[in-house]
Amino acid sequence: MSGSKPDILWAPHHVDRFVVCDSELSLYHIDSAVSSELKAGSLRLSEETTATLLSINSDTPYMKCVAWYPKYDPECLLAVGQANGRVVLTSLGQDHNSKSKDLIGKEFVPKHARQCNTLAWNPLDSNWLAAGLDKHRADFSVLIWDISSKYAPETAVATEKVRLSAGDPEAGLVVTKPLYELGQNDACLSLCWLPRDQKLLLAGMHRNLAIFDLRNTSQKIFVNTKAVQGVTVDPYFHDRVASFYEGQVAIWDLRKFEKPVLTLTEQPKPLTKVAWCPTRTGLLATLTRDSNIIRLYDMQHTPTPIGDETEPTIIERSVQPCENYIASFAWHPTSQNRMVVVTPNRTMSDFTVFERISLAWSPVTSLMWACGRHLYECTEEGKASSLEKDIATKMRLRALSRYGLDTEQVWRNHLLAGNEDPQLKSLWYTLHFMKQYTEDMDQKLTGNKGPLVYAGIKSILKSSLGTTENLRHSRSGSDRQADIIQYLSEERSLALQLCGWIKKGTDLDVEPFLNSLEQEGDWERAAAVALFNLDIRRAIQILNKGASSGKGDLNLNVVAMALSGYTDEKNSLWREMCSTLRLQLNNPYLCAMFAFLTSESGSYDGVLYENNVAVRDRVAFACKFLNDAQLNRFIEKLTNEMKDAGNLEGILLTGLTKDGVDLMESYVDRTGDVQTASYCMLQGSPSDVLKDERVQYWIENYRNLLDAWRFWHKRAEFDIHRSKLDPSSKPLAQVFVSCNFCGKSISYSCSAIPHQGRGFSQYGVSGSPTKSKVTSCPGCRKPLPRCALCLINMGTPVSSCPGGSKSDEKVDLSKDKKLAQFNNWFTWCHNCRHGGHAGHMLSWFRDHTECPVSACSCKCMQLDTTGNLIPAETVQA
Template sequence: MGSSRLEVTWSSYHMNKFFTWGNDIYLYEVRSSKEHVKQSDIIISENTCARLLATNSNYRYVKCIDIYPKSESDILLAVGQANGKISLTTFGPSVFDSVGLAGVELSPRYARQCNAVKWNSSETNLLASGYEKHRSDHSILIWDVTKGPSDYRLYGNYSTFVGVQNTEYIKPIIEIGLSDIAHSLAWFNQSPQVLVVGVNNKNLKMLDIREVSSGVYSQATKAVYGVEVAPYDDNYIVSFGDNQIAVWDTRNLDRPILSLTQSKIVSKVSWCPTRRNLIGSLQKESSAIHLHDMQQSVENNEPSVLWRSIQPGQNIPLTSFSWHPKHENRLIAVSYLGAITDYTVFERMTLNWSPSTHIVWTYGRRHLKLISDHDKIYINVQDLSPKIKRRAIAEYGLKEQLWQNGEICENATVALVWQWLHLSKSLVENGIITCPPHIKYPGIRYVLGIDSSQSNTLKSEAMYVQWHDITISPARDKALQLCGWKFHMDPNSLERIEIDEAYSRAAAIAIFNLKLRLAIDILKKGAVRQPPLAIIAMALSGYTTDKKSLWRELCATTRGRLTDPYLKAAFAFLVDQSETYKNVLNETEMLIDDRIGFACTFLSDVDLIEYICHLTDSIYETGDISGILVTGANDESIPLLQKYLDNTGDVQTVSVIAVRTFSSNIVHGDVVCQSWIESYRSLLDSWRLWVQRAKFDILLNHNKIPPQQVYISCNFCGKSASAFMQEKIRNKAKMLGIQNNDASNYQGLRILHDEFTSCPHCHKPLPRCAICLTNLGTQSTYFGPEDHKNSNNSIQALKSAEYSSWFTWCQTCRHGGHADHLLDWFKEHLECPVTGCVCHCLSLDDL
């Protein structure tokens, strides 16, 4: 490839072609790497390669190039050279030969270096060029490539001229900037008669070629190189000078709206054509392209910039890059060594995670990508939110029986917690465990008398027994029942463990309860489904109490090869000689209730207390939610549940456990509990699970009377006009001598009726129903004398009215009546029932 390829440009209208130039001009075509690749093809990315189509070696001193901006099958280049000539050239025969453009040369009056050429994108016959300084010539020339010497006509006040030796040349139609230097130039897109030029290393000029003499605006700046107009907005221009990049607003050129200082001298800047307000810049001897993303600032009118850099290809200094005109955020870069890289800039993603567990992010400027909770990626991510939503829909935590919630949670450990809570509650309700009213779910620490509310009351006697039933103290017995170890009272409890095919656990528990024959029988039954258990049963059958036996020695050395934690613990128990049972108690893969049950059976009081305290510290540290068996459902379990929440994010479980098991004082008074509950309520609201939210609130406030939220005031005195106050009515009835079964005192009932239909403070009548014209505050019909004779309970008839008699009124016109009357009215009418009122009360409900 050589080191001569120092510049690169995508073709404006040929989406898969680009060209590079240095001493020679090369045209390439981009192909997919999956297609047939020739040996000469250049790999420019993981998916693309470049194939050389043509080479143009006619121009050795190329300084600038611009591609003809008209959609044609062939490519026409305007090549500016060091001698000042601008050559219109193609890569071989083309359609431009027939119109006489190929091979045309445009020359200034005096030879000097051409610094810039630029086709007009709208009036494609116009070509602007910028030159070095000459005292007798202009630096900015505008050419009409369709006007030859024979049909040249005058533009403005500029006359034709005759070249050397009377040979006629194509002449510029406009000449600007006598004795100036034009460093760079660019046409505006929406105003094609206007161009911006960087001149004399000190000015940025805007020129209107329709009125050159008056249409010039100049601004002093040293950022006169690489002038480029934003593709989407003529209001913004970018240029650079030395190590400074300037962004200008053409509506006010007094100063740049952005000045970006770079660490090195800038060699190129370019607007991204597919992304608004994104500028790419390249510094000399740099392998990275810097991206400047202009963002409109909210606090002030000046924009802010998000800056980052990308490194296409290897760590080799780049000489040029070019944005693809159509493909989003795609560019091509070339290095000093001629290495070409096809690179796509990945956008900063705007990531959103919806309450419905959909992940949405921006993919470029026109697309969004979505992952729903049904996508397989959620299985790999193991996100808990879809599980929480499924549980909530299944009314997790709302089931009447606590153990039923464990069947919904899809987590074995949490399911065991719900089963234990159910067990603890039943033991309290059956009177097996006695505790204060505020403790409904006591834990091991409470039963053993070592929690924070009690002094140590555990007293046991050491007993040495042979292989038969174990007798223990009452406190330990209650603790064992909390752990589910009721084997001495319920022989069928092990069979329920076997149903779950936990044969090793059932056998180990039988061994811990000194029932070796039962353990062997369990393993023999389990061997039908799990054949290796037959070998374990055979090994157990050789048990001997001789501490020096070969059986003990062999079991002690081979126990570590077992993978099942219960079998390892069982053999550790059988061969233990120290009676500390550390190998059993430290088997953390065993369920916590089994470890506690073992400790309550075999440890002394001191060791048991020490073990429970150590276990408590461990569960607080690890956040093992099954440790609620130790603490109980009280304030001591709050740090445990918080740690579990920190580890898992399962705010649902901690919230429903708190609401279902904690006392009302803790639920409504503890700040941590309130944060759990409010978070879960907000989560249900975001999922629009209104029914589940309502049921959860009912559980939350089942012992809490909600405050009154609606008040009806009297129109006359302004005080509360609540007609029914239970205690006042009863007191009034007693004053009138009306007994519950007295239907004869009709006068007293009428007085009570008046009490209902008038303000209890000023005794003014309440408004009337717009339909039946009866005063509000009581039912629309009352017991008359005949009714009272047939009534068995007159006072009951005066109790709080049902919904049909509630106060109901329009929020707009304020007219109303009894609820059932208004419902009947609006079945056939739209307007208010009050004569003269034209309010369409019914239609207002749809607003």
């Protein structure tokens, strides 16, 4: 404490009292402010608190430092260090018991007068008081006094005697012989007892920090440094100490005392005080001279590898408790992050440092944040939470349902996605039809047709090269029939197949498609497809059937009647009424039907640009009724629209090509659905498309998502699925088993040996029922280690796990119960080096934690914490 600037101390056992000390001691009581008006004699500290002066002690002049007695009894006992080196025990008039009366007024006098710089009470033995003095060439600078001593010291210093001042009339209240004397020929600027031991004292001497052990005062541990002021121990980490010099703060670890573990550079102004927060771990506050800012350093604990000399992570903040310069501050002993500051003119302020609010999103979209000692979780009320609509939630649920992994019935993937998104339904049906025509082309088409595999309709139609035929048909079911030009080619038939209108081959019958639409109850679409195939009678039948169904619309009968009166006369009343009716209909397919019937030949914009009609139906319609030039213009325009909108229905046009990647990029930008993008592009894209950076980015991000959700097995399934569809993505071998004698890779040597007679098989591969085995290194023929459980040489296929089945049970290797290859893998403990077959080790450690080898006490399973987190039933052997 400076002689001119006030300091502030909280009472250690009274959370509502503190002392301000400069030329006198003033005791204050802090209380809540119940109203905006102050009571008489009260001071406003904050909007919530006020302070009332209880007593003043001005009997101890020349104060340089003050320390509050750490125990509850006697109450309000303080030690005051003076400019002449004396230490005086005084009180603030709050306690009058006999123990307090014996101590109040007691003085501890050094041999030679010089300034007392610091005081420190022993936290374990409260009778010990350490005082740090200025340098004197013939005296010690660290004196430890026993406040209970009168005429005889403790047995530990039985040979020493207490010398009393002969001239003092109250002999016995002045003690001149300290219990311990330390630090000769050096000045002591700061002191601090180490809480872990009663007899360890840390002192900031003139040029070094020294640890004194009172059990052997002739020796000390010290380190040379200039940061010797304000030594203080972290209350939550007793091996961490802070000290300062000028504008720098040094953080020390007493277990490695050679140098600071961290140095904090402050402002150019010198520091006046540093203090650890007693309610918050790792929070250090610093104050510089002539400043109204307190700087806070939050020392985060980050796990680092053993032996790494990495500095801890520091988060720095600055707070401004008041407008004026701050003389000193003191943390509240129990209230979290609360402090009282005092200015040079004794103006006080009660201030709370608010914690940083740290937000955290969990991989399952839960939002939590920490504030102080509380942890809050955000929950949404209501029937349909917005989290359920979030794409991350949808992808997580789809991953659980094995979405995207059905490569046989590809269309079923939209059912695994919930059958809620029409674009996903269109996408997977498109990929299903592409898979069908790809298999058909592999059997029939050769030559230049090869590049059309998994191409879209846009690429297919460009390869027609003028092979389109013109056919004239009339509408079936009409009294007055007019010829309508239709176009036919092999490529257009293929496009109709991709649209789902016809089956593979040259059969153009749409009846199976109409029947499926009727089964789904999609009456309007079925009627429109029938009409687009010039079968008005079939369309009327579908509409009538839909109107009579349980959930049908009775208005369909009206539409059927309107169709039955069709005429091709341009100026007929029917055409006028249908043109008007079309604008009043809500169903897009009904609108498209009347637009088709009332349109001129070759001009079908009312059908082609009805955006609510499925893309596949519009494209199929265009393939039947547009000539090559019109068709190419329409397909080009529609493809660009689909790419810009990121509409998955456009995959029908682009296929899994570069254009398909552009479309999928827009879709991912719009939805964030990297799951669908990954599975879709893996389905049949050529290798050059799969190597696209965007595709690789989606795949890796989806893998990271599965890892973040802890779907380890799902991610493994995805990797297997990926390697089947994209052989180039299959990773190289990452684990090798090498011989301990010759150093060669055992598995590589086995695979390199030609199959002669009883050839060698790779490890972990369960082949035929008569499994070949290798019990020695193929390179040097040294025997392989034995399994610790079955005692058979490694390389022998696992027959059964010891204790895993009854003795009378037989292992059936010819059926689906065949054991997995993982059971044969080499497994060993990195600590004791014992191990065996993976299947045997899994079986053993389900019930044990100790190594199976006799006389080995290694806790193998407990070395890896993840081994305790995974239940036994989730381990897929």
